[in-house]
Amino acid sequence: MKKKNEKEKISRNALCPCGSGKKYKRCCLNKESSAQSSDLRYEKRPRIQIKTTDQIDGIRRAGRLVIETLDLVEPHIQPGITTDAINTLVYDFTIKNGATPAPLNYKGFPKSVCVSINEVICHGIPSERTFKDGDIVNVDVTSILDGYYADASKTLFVGTPGADAKKIVDVSRQCLARGIKVVKPGNTVGDIGFAIQSYAEGKGCSVVRQFVGHGVGIDFHEPPQIPHYGTPGSGVRLVPGMIFTIEPMINLGTRELVILKDGWTAVTKDKSLSAQFEQTLLVTENGVESLTPYPL
Numbered sequence: 001m002k003k004k005n006e007k008e009k010i011s012r013n014a015l016c017p018c019g020s021g022k023k024y025k026r027c028c029l030n031k032e033s034s035a036q037s038s039d040l041r042y043e044k045r046p047r048i049q050i051k052t053t054d055q056i057d058g059i060r061r062a063g064r065l066v067i068e069t070l071d072l073v074e075p076h077i078q079p080g081i082t083t084d085a086i087n088t089l090v091y092d093f094t095i096k097n098g099a100t101p102a103p104l105n106y107k108g109f110p111k112s113v114c115v116s117i118n119e120v121i122c123h124g125i126p127s128e129r130t131f132k133d134g135d136i137v138n139v140d141v142t143s144i145l146d147g148y149y150a151d152a153s154k155t156l157f158v159g160t161p162g163a164d165a166k167k168i169v170d171v172s173r174q175c176l177a178r179g180i181k182v183v184k185p186g187n188t189v190g191d192i193g194f195a196i197q198s199y200a201e202g203k204g205c206s207v208v209r210q211f212v213g214h215g216v217g218i219d220f221h222e223p224p225q226i227p228h229y230g231t232p233g234s235g236v237r238l239v240p241g242m243i244f245t246i247e248p249m250i251n252l253g254t255r256e257l258v259i260l261k262d263g264w265t266a267v268t269k270d271k272s273l274s275a276q277f278e279q280t281l282l283v284t285e286n287g288v289e290s291l292t293p294y295p296l
């Protein structure tokens with residue numbers, strides 16, 4: 001049977017792929033065969049947390065709120081609107097729904113959402129800057145609901161996009177889609193990176209290396225890291241109950257970046273356009289479920 005074969009790919013006596021340092025049979029193998037188990041030993045481990053069904057439900061609820069927030073913001077991405085206006089929309093909507101915007105005061109980040117325009121790769125800080133016709137804008141929302149985190153972003157057009165804008169947004173959207181496609185038990189983090197890198201570079205674009213996807217759910221950024229480049233079969237093996245983001249940042253020119261003096265804003269070194277799409281993904285028995293789903 002297919003499912004059994006997938007599990008059999010990890011030897012019972014091999015080191016557990018969750019990074020606990022224990023044998024697979026003493027660790028996540030049991031967890032997989034009793035998904036309802038509330039064995040607290042897993043929560044105490046400093047490494048990759050395989051989520052319980054209760055945790056998954058909580059993160060899925062947080063994910064629904066993140067998507068509702070992105071949907072609320074989308075029609076406001078118009079010429080003349082400030083990035084601060086987007087911040088206010090996100091803050092008010094999040095609070096109204098009994099949640100907290102995770103970026104606010106996170107390691108000193110001063111706002112509730114990241115809004116990244118054109119050559120800004122990520123971590124754009126909302127300000128008085130206004131959107132202009134032809135801009136591309138990434139809006140990255142992370143909400144904490146009942147203690148659970150979900151993280152997602154989209155790159156949107158302001159008015160009518162030019163050819164370069166269309167290309168980079170298209171390629172980065174496809175990169176996320178191709179990354180998601182290879183998420184299933186038995187595949188590895190390197191398979192995800194390879195799927196993304198080979199597509200992006202095949203289109204003449206570059207993959208940012210300084211920022212990666214990440215485990216998420218109980219905290220904002222958890223292990224494992226998910227690079228958007230890599231080699232097939234390398235890195236951590238995926239097992240059911242892992243939750244992480246895939247969030248490729250794809251540049252039209254060089255992959256090199258510069259961090260501005262504000263300590264946050266990452267921009268392409270050559271000022272070329274950069275685009276990103278991000279979803280929070282659960283590894284299931286058969287493949288993947290997006291906990292922040294939207295069409296790609």
Ligand code: MF3
Pocket residue numbers: 102103104106107109113114123140141142151247278
């Ligand atoms: N949401 C970003 C991510 O995808 C992280 C933003 S950190 C912040 O991981 F402080 F800038 F909000």
Ligand code: CO
Pocket residue numbers: 151213214245247278
């Ligand atoms: Co993220």
Ligand code: CO
Pocket residue numbers: 140141142151152153247278
């Ligand atoms: Co994010």
